[in-house]
Amino acid sequence: MTGLRYVYAVCHPFGAALQAQLTGVAGDPPRLLTHHGLVAVVSHVPERDFAEKPLRAHLEDLDWLTRTARAHQGVIDALTAVTTPLPLRLGTVFRDDSGVRVMLEAREADFRRTLDRLAGRVEWGVKVYTETENGPEPSETQRPAEKAASGRDYLRQRRMRAKAHEDLWEKAEEFANRLHAALSARAEDSRLHAPQNSALSGAAGRNVLNAAYLVPRTDCEEFVELVDRTKDDVSGTAPRLRVELTGPWAAYSFAGEEP
Amino acid sequence: MTTASRFPDPYPSNGGANLADILERVLDKGVVIAGDIRINLLDIELLTVKLRLIVASVDKAREMGIDWWETDPALSSKARRSELARENAELRERLAQLEPDGQREPDAQLEPGRARKEAP
Numbered sequence: 001m002t003g004l005r006y007v008y009a010v011c012h013p014f015g016a017a018l019q020a021q022l023t024g025v026a027g028d029p030p031r032l033l034t035h036h037g038l039v040a041v042v043s044h045v046p047e048r049d050f051a052e053k054p055l056r057a058h059l060e061d062l063d064w065l066t067r068t069a070r071a072h073q074g075v076i077d078a079l080t081a082v083t084t085p086l087p088l089r090l091g092t093v094f095r096d097d098s099g100v101r102v103m104l105e106a107r108e109a110d111f112r113r114t115l116d117r118l119a120g121r122v123e124w125g126v127k128v129y130t131e132t133e134n135g136p137e138p139s140e141t142q143r144p145a146e147k148a149a150s151g152r153d154y155l156r157q158r159r160m161r162a163k164a165h166e167d168l169w170e171k172a173e174e175f176a177n178r179l180h181a182a183l184s185a186r187a188e189d190s191r192l193h194a195p196q197n198s199a200l201s202g203a204a205g206r207n208v209l210n211a212a213y214l215v216p217r218t219d220c221e222e223f224v225e226l227v228d229r230t231k232d233d234v235s236g237t238a239p240r241l242r243v244e245l246t247g248p249w250a251a252y253s254f255a256g257e258e259p
Numbered sequence: 260m261t262t263a264s265r266f267p268d269p270y271p272s273n274g275g276a277n278l279a280d281i282l283e284r285v286l287d288k289g290v291v292i293a294g295d296i297r298i299n300l301l302d303i304e305l306l307t308v309k310l311r312l313i314v315a316s317v318d319k320a321r322e323m324g325i326d327w328w329e330t331d332p333a334l335s336s337k338a339r340r341s342e343l344a345r346e347n348a349e350l351r352e353r354l355a356q357l358e359p360d361g362q363r364e365p366d367a368q369l370e371p372g373r374a375r376k377e378a379p
Binding site: 087091092107 | 276279282283284287288291292350
């Protein structure tokens with residue numbers, strides 16, 4: 001009994017070695033399983049954690065999920081340093097090597113097509129946040145610390161605050177649209193993701209843009225410079241907006257079949 | 260151009276990535292393959308509704324009946340309008356409560372502190 005097989009990614013064969021210290025989701029170093037000219041990156045995982053029932057239970061446990069997600073992403077990251085991996089979704093598990101081989105064979109044409117489409121490309125994540133909590137309200141800075149003298153005054157102040165919020169959202173939306181258009185023009189492809197909830201991301205402010213861009217490695221410098229310039233511009237002209245860049249990621253957001 | 264086996268890496272890899280960035284990619288993006296161990300990630304309760312919201316793509320979330328960003332004033336202008344309407348209604352109601360028998364004038368003193376605390 002050597003356990004189950006957890007598959008991280010499928011790649012074209014590559015020459016470079018993976019980092020020696022690299023460990024996978026259950027502490028086992030990832031191995032390369034080559035079949036029909038494709039490479040599946042695989043770890044041995046124990047049945048007690050990765051059989052259907054325990055896996056289902058583990059996925060409900062945020063600590064376990066966090067550890068496993070980071071380990072999965074760690075392997076994908078290491079692969080991204082040496083090749084263009086096709087990342088599989090977390091929790092892709094087979095009984096044994098032959099199950100992985102059967103899968104490689106069955107999906108061979110899809111894998112080759114997608115790997116060719118993504119070869120030499122990485123994904124960059126760009127998010128725009130707008131600060132809402134904690135900063136002083138614009139209407140309050142104009143009329144400092146004025147107590148509502150009456151219900152009517154109070155309602156007027158509420159309206160002004162709501163108006164200020166509305167203006168900020170409009171500005172944020174407009175900025176996000178402009179930025180997305182500019183970055184899309186420099187990228188081969190883009191995806192808009194649902195905005196992130198700050199409860200999990202821990203990021204300050206509200207996420208108004210959460211986008212991914214597929215960029216050839218040769219164009220990355222230019223792309224990152226453009227985002228950096230935007231960051232600088234924004235901190236000078238619109239201090240309540242914030243731009244964040246993450247990456248380079250494996251092309252997670254573009255690994256599915258083309259729409 | 261380089262012929263080195265390792266790509267030149269001028270960027271610290273995912274230095275700025277938060278947990279949500281990682282989860283939304285490894286749980287919701289990437290290639291879906293039915294392994295021998297059949298787990299449908301969408302069947303998993305994933306702890307809290309919030310987590311589910313984060314990892315679900317827009318379309319999937321809609322399928323699951325989740326559309327918080329459509330009703331979140333931060334993310335939708337339609338929601339902002341209804342938010343204002345809701346707030347107006349709430350304030351009118353509050354005013355009405357302060358004038359139980361119609362004796363008070365419309366600009367009767369409110370309790371701004373309390374009202375603010377209850378506002379979103």
